[in-house]
Amino acid sequence: MPLRERNDTIAAVATPVGEGGIAVIRVSGGNAVALCDSLFAGKKPLLDVPSHTVHHGRFLTGGGETIDEVLVSVFRAPHSYTGEESVEISCHGGMFITNKILYAVLSKGARTADPGEFTLRAFLNGKMDLTQAEAVAALIHAKTEKSHAASLAQLSGGVTRRVEHFRTNLIDLCSLLELELDFSQEGVELTKRDDVIEKLDNTITDIKKFTTSYLYGRVLRDGVKVVLTGKPNAGKSSLLNILLQQNRAIVSEIPGTTRDVIEENLSINGLLVRLVDTAGIRQSEDIIEEESIRRTHEELESASVIAVMIDSSEMMTKNDSELYHSLLRVSRKNKSIVIFLLNKSDLTNREFSFDLPLTENESQMFISCLTGDGIPEFKQRLFKISLPNYDSGSSSILLQNERHKVALEKAVEKLDLARQTLANGLSSDFVAVDLRAALDYLGEIIGITTPDDILQNIFSKFCIGK
Ligand SMILES: Nc1nc2c(ncn2[C@@H]2O[C@H](COP(=O)(O)OP(=O)(O)OP(=O)(O)O)[C@@H](O)[C@H]2O)c(=O)[nH]1
Numbered sequence: 001m002p003l004r005e006r007n008d009t010i011a012a013v014a015t016p017v018g019e020g021g022i023a024v025i026r027v028s029g030g031n032a033v034a035l036c037d038s039l040f041a042g043k044k045p046l047l048d049v050p051s052h053t054v055h056h057g058r059f060l061t062g063g064g065e066t067i068d069e070v071l072v073s074v075f076r077a078p079h080s081y082t083g084e085e086s087v088e089i090s091c092h093g094g095m096f097i098t099n100k101i102l103y104a105v106l107s108k109g110a111r112t113a114d115p116g117e118f119t120l121r122a123f124l125n126g127k128m129d130l131t132q133a134e135a136v137a138a139l140i141h142a143k144t145e146k147s148h149a150a151s152l153a154q155l156s157g158g159v160t161r162r163v164e165h166f167r168t169n170l171i172d173l174c175s176l177l178e179l180e181l182d183f184s185q186e187g188v189e190l191t192k193r194d195d196v197i198e199k200l201d202n203t204i205t206d207i208k209k210f211t212t213s214y215l216y217g218r219v220l221r222d223g224v225k226v227v228l229t230g231k232p233n234a235g236k237s238s239l240l241n242i243l244l245q246q247n248r249a250i251v252s253e254i255p256g257t258t259r260d261v262i263e264e265n266l267s268i269n270g271l272l273v274r275l276v277d278t279a280g281i282r283q284s285e286d287i288i289e290e291e292s293i294r295r296t297h298e299e300l301e302s303a304s305v306i307a308v309m310i311d312s313s314e315m316m317t318k319n320d321s322e323l324y325h326s327l328l329r330v331s332r333k334n335k336s337i338v339i340f341l342l343n344k345s346d347l348t349n350r351e352f353s354f355d356l357p358l359t360e361n362e363s364q365m366f367i368s369c370l371t372g373d374g375i376p377e378f379k380q381r382l383f384k385i386s387l388p389n390y391d392s393g394s395s396s397i398l399l400q401n402e403r404h405k406v407a408l409e410k411a412v413e414k415l416d417l418a419r420q421t422l423a424n425g426l427s428s429d430f431v432a433v434d435l436r437a438a439l440d441y442l443g444e445i446i447g448i449t450t451p452d453d454i455l456q457n458i459f460s461k462f463c464i465g466k
């Protein structure tokens with residue numbers, strides 16, 4: 001059945017699988033309240049209670065046996081999350097009980113909900129637009145303070161308001177063009193054309209600016225992966241420990257201490273940093289060490305930032321220099337950022353000659369994992385290179401969602417075409433075609449012109465019961 005016509009009753013367990021204090025089973029659809037009423041033994045029939053009320057009673061199997069003592073919340077259409085008749089059953093949190101309640105509800109004619117189907121219905125019933133529905137999933141998956149804040153802003157309609165603003169501008173432009181069709185005497189047409197071009201340029205600039213906020217949005221959502229590498233004994237694990245402020249990795253004066261990859265999360269001013277400590281790189285005959293080094297290379301391939309630890313109390317040999325050159329080849333190929341950390345500055349008074357020519361994405365700094373010297377500066381640099389020019393005080397809305405970014409880029413392509421057509425003095429009919437196409441792309445973001453298959457794809461990534 002087409003998505004927009006479905007109103008059958010759906011049910012799912014909304015809490016995670018496993019044992020817990022309580023679990024919640026959610027039921028929504030035309031028949032939800034009547035169906036639950038037939039399985040509920042309480043003071044009053046659920047069909048007679050007001051919306052937004054909670055009722056204590058026993059939940060029964062289809063055959064009338066008690067499954068559990070429960071609390072049932074009733075939400076009458078249209079004042080529910082989905083906009084439909086809805087019931088939430090809170091029971092004791094065990095897999096056996098929750099499944100039994102779910103089966104009872106299904107046995108009375110409900111269907112198991114698809115992932116995200118409750119939120120899909122909320123969207124289809126006009127309870128929220130598409131970016132808000134997506135924000136629900138982003139909020140659930142938020143791992144940092146910043147991505148939590150960005151998801152909340154999206155949930156309250158921040159992205160939609162920006163997109164609506166662009167749409168209004170384009171609709172105004174379309175009407176201006178139609179006016180031009182009516183008054184196509186030469187003089188009028190010229191001034192109007194310039195006027196339209198200027199307005200179009202402004203909108204294109206605004207949309208592009210908004211699109212670039214995706215870079216920040218993505219970093220804030222997923223964090224940055226920082227891989228610690230370098231020669232054995234340079235102090236990589238010591239750096240991991242001092243950043244985490246705990247003795248997470250084993251540190252020793254024996255080269256080759258770390259054999260496996262250790263990954264830990266760190267928050268720097270709300271930015272999620274995924275720190276990866278690896279085995280030191282050297283030529284080896286030892287099979288385990290070879291495997292460790294292979295894993296190190298694998299981590300380096302997917303790093304956003306490569307922190308190369310160097311023991312600055314040692315002389316740099318020709319072999320070392322070759323190693324650093326080969327790391328630079330990897331980072332330049334993958335466009336990752338490199339920081340050479342000249343560690344053990346406590347032993348050297350910052351005297352170390354390091355003469356590799358560095359490019360814009362590469363830098364060096366002295367630190368000491370023993371005294372903590374340079375560590376705050378290193379953290380600051382990590383933040384800065386991950387979010388260049390980021391103004392943490394600004395409350396501007398960030399794009400977090402790739403689908404939104406792609407649609408904005410497609411809209412800009414169409415607007416660029418419209419602009420060329422205008423500048424070439426072609427008929428405004430042609431311009432209008434591209435403007436309309438751009439409007440459709442913008443409409444897709446907020447769900448006005450989104451085809452069913454795209455909707456299905458978006459909601460299939462949600463959790464069951466959301
Ligand atoms: N003086 C001084 N010693 C340090 C510093 N950082 C680390 N060390 C010492 O250097 C030795 C090696 O440190 P690790 O952190 O284990 O080095 P690693 O790079 O993880 O070594 P592998 O795991 O073997 O590759 C230990 O004895 C540390 O105490 C520093 O800043 N100053």
Ligand SMILES: [Mg+2]
Nearest residue numbers: 236237257258
């Ligand atoms: Mg180590």
